[in-house]
Amino acid sequence: MLKLPDFDDVCAAAGRLDGHAHRTPVMTSRTVNQELGAEVFFKCENLQRMGAFKFRGAFNALSKFDQKQRNAGVVTFSSGNHAQAIALSARLLGIPATIVMPHDAPASKVAATRGYGGKIVSYDRYQDDREQIGRDLADKHGLTLIPPYDHPDVIAGQGTAAKELLEEVAPLDALFVSLGGGGLLAGSALATRALALDCKLYGVEPEAGNDGQQSFRSGAIVHIETPKTIADGAQTQHLGNYTFAIIKRDVDDILTVSDEQLIECMRFFASRMKMVVEPTGCLGLAAARKIKADLKGQRVGVLISGGNVDLDRYCSLLRT
Ligand SMILES: *Cc1c(COP(=O)(O)O)cnc(C)c1O
DSSP: OOOOOOHHHHHHHHHHHTTTSOOOOEEOOHHHHHHHTSEEEEEEGGGSGGGBTHHHHHHHHHHTOOHHHHHHOEEEEOSSHHHHHHHHHHHHHTOOEEEEEETTSOHHHHHHHHHTTOEEEEEOTTTOOHHHHHHHHHHHHTOEEOOSSSSHHHHHHHHHHHHHHHHHHOOOSEEEEEOSSSHHHHHHHHHHHHHOTTOEEEEEEEGGGTHHHHHHHHTSOOOOOOOOOSOGGGOOSOOOHHHHHHHHHHOOEEEEEOHHHHHHHHHHHHHHHOOOOOGGGGHHHHHHHHTGGGGTTOEEEEEEOBOOOOHHHHHHHHHO
């Protein structure tokens, strides 16, 4: 039996993050309220340190290391926001970090990770098993592996964003959260079930990568090929054992949206709210728009998960 994290762990994580993570703003938009006929509250994790909520889980996990773990260091595998989150948290805590990244990862992500002081080990994404490389490094050098989502301390840390949102604007009738491997959604579920029992909680995935929806509806973790979608933070192939157990128990439904709908939301955030939001960060709003008929007159939370997108890519996506 897995020992699942609970709301006490989210509260403990909030204590560790206090003074280190930003308490990100909650924003509103009259345009969106009019469009949806609802009152919408955006939790802006695109304005979190390093540009995404992932700082929360990474910093919480590393803060719990004992002295021996701190001396030896942390290893993780990720090409995205988790890599930067681990590298930055490790630097702040004085812990050496090794990041396993595909050799064709975007130059901006590699540079950001290196800029935070992370040591990069590259691999071939078509031939090598990144988890195996991470585990081998951990065994060989005594490093502690912190995976991107399927870890109790990561889940508890991610839950602090929804905790802050609910403490600020509860009661909510519905909350929309981006879903990749499920760390953010599982953490949000722990906070939501403790603070807003009646709030409907939705995970949102790209249409092309609906493994979470398939898993939720079938009751067992479904694995898929790496999906083709612009939502690179949600290109996961499967949920984790911890994340799925919590999602299955606490989430109301998993919805999907198209890449076109994500681009419309990126345009909306830029033009109306003056915010750069990465494609994966738009999943929540895109889903709320899609089911707006069900949200009339309600108080709705939307978690904007991140804002890290290469500027050239951002511009070309907005132009499509
Ligand atoms: C990682 C990430 C997600 C997905 O989070 P999971 O915990 O893997 O479900 C969503 N949005 C952004 C911006 C991310 O970086």
